[in-house]
Amino acid sequence: MGQVPRALTIAGTDPSGGAGIHADLKTFQELCVYGMSVITAVVSQNTLGVKTFLDMPLELIESQMDAVYEDIRPNAVKTGMLSQSDVIRLVAQKMKAYNVDNYVMDPVMVAKSGDALLAETAKKELVNELLPLTTIVTPNLPEAEEITGRTIQNVQQMKDAAKQIVDEFGATAVVVKGGHLDDEARDIYYDGSVFDELVASRYDTKHTHGTGCTFSAAITAELAKGTPLRQAVETAKTYITEAIKHPIHLGRGHGPVNHWAYRNRQEGLSRA
Ligand SMILES: Nc1ncnc2c1ncn2[C@@H]1O[C@H](COP(=O)(O)OP(=O)(O)OP(=O)(O)O)[C@@H](O)[C@H]1O
Numbered sequence: 075m076g077q078v079p080r081a082l083t084i085a086g087t088d089p090s091g092g093a094g095i096h097a098d099l100k101t102f103q104e105l106c107v108y109g110m111s112v113i114t115a116v117v118s119q120n121t122l123g124v125k126t127f128l129d130m131p132l133e134l135i136e137s138q139m140d141a142v143y144e145d146i147r148p149n150a151v152k153t154g155m156l157s158q159s160d161v162i163r164l165v166a167q168k169m170k171a172y173n174v175d176n177y178v179m180d181p182v183m184v185a186k187s188g189d190a191l192l193a194e195t196a197k198k199e200l201v202n203e204l205l206p207l208t209t210i211v212t213p214n215l216p217e218a219e220e221i222t223g224r225t226i227q228n229v230q231q232m233k234d235a236a237k238q239i240v241d242e243f244g245a246t247a248v249v250v251k252g253g254h255l256d257d258e259a260r261d262i263y264y265d266g267s268v269f270d271e272l273v274a275s276r277y278d279t280k281h282t283h284g285t286g287c288t289f290s291a292a293i294t295a296e297l298a299k300g301t302p303l304r305q306a307v308e309t310a311k312t313y314i315t316e317a318i319k320h321p322i323h324l325g326r327g328h329g330p331v332n333h334w335a336y337r338n339r340q341e342g343l344s345r346a
């Protein structure tokens with residue numbers, strides 16, 4: 075067997091297993107990629123919301139990144155919850171020092187429950203320090219509005235925001251996710267030359283905790299395997315659509331998605 079593809083997630087935790095690091099590692103595993111993690115914050119949360127969280131000391135975040143890079147170099151990296159400005163600056167500095175490529179940014183700002191996971195003052199750092207380093211960034215509509223300062227209510231406005239994020243702010247590519255528009259689950263992909271629409275049925279379900287984490291982790295896993303970017307995004311869309319379509323009905327609030335669903339479909343199995 076050749077070298078196993080490896081992916082790293084830099085993000086916060088979710089003890090209930092639906093979002094953050096936990097969603098990312100489950101996704102990596104299901105897509106046959108060896109998963110590693112750097113924890114930025116320990117978050118006490120479940121399907122009902124966030125109770126509290128504690129940011130990891132900067133030295134510990136730095137030491138975790140060094141521990142990974144000194145030993146097992148990942149083929150692709152994603153960031154999720156980065157919490158505050160000095161974490162963003164540190165991660166940007168380490169990304170440059172380790173010459174990271176295949177970087178997927180999920181610009182996590184607010185949890186589905188409405189709880190803030192990024193300090194208000196840190197939003198400009200995310201755009202200035204990290205966005206130019208990304209291979210692809212995956213904002214949902216409120217995040218794309220924050221990044222661009224635009225109101226986004228339709229597909230044309232999603233395209234305008236996507237263009238600004240790449241052409242002005244320096245991301246290599248973007249997917250503006252339309253999970254918050256209410257007709258279809260329509261996302262806009264733009265890579266500086268080509269616009270594309272990723273369209274799926276929109277399922278009427280409350281089991282959408284960690285959808286953004288899972289989608290960006292699936293792109294990261296595919297990039298780690300060497301899949302071309304456009305195709306990686308396509309696979310990630312299929313993965314998240316299947317994971318939403320076949321809910322596992324856990325939790326009393328916004329339940330987690332089903333990480334078995336994608337492979338069940340590939341293999342014609344029924345694990346859940
Ligand atoms: N109800 C749904 N049915 C089908 N697809 C959906 C649904 N909700 C979201 N999606 C898709 O899931 C992916 C993630 O989108 P979403 O906008 O929910 O991300 P997000 O808000 O960042 O998620 P989160 O904050 O929960 O991590 C997108 O491809 C989106 O189109």
Ligand SMILES: Cc1ncc(COP(=O)(O)O)c(N)n1
Pocket residue numbers: 085086087088093094095117119154155182184185186187191282283284285286287
């Ligand atoms: C650690 C962490 N990262 C990201 C999310 C966003 O996911 P959601 O919007 O589904 O709550 C979360 N809840 N927790």
